Amino acid sequence: MASDQDNGDLLLCGIYARREAVYGNMDHARRVFDMALLSLPGLPLVRS
Numbered sequence: 001m002a003s004d005q006d007n008g009d010l011l012l013c014g015i016y017a018r019r020e021a022v023y024g025n026m027d028h029a030r031r032v033f034d035m036a037l038l039s040l041p042g043l044p045l046v047r048s
Helices: 004-022 024-038
Strands: none
Touching: 004 024
């Protein structure tokens, strides 16, 4: 189970990724969002 700190870190990554996407930096936004998701324990790694 994720701690409050992990949830806060994930939220900050999401906010940062969204801001980057709004400014048109889609590649960077995707990397930040993917990094945040991969940092979650128990999340399976699926590559496309």
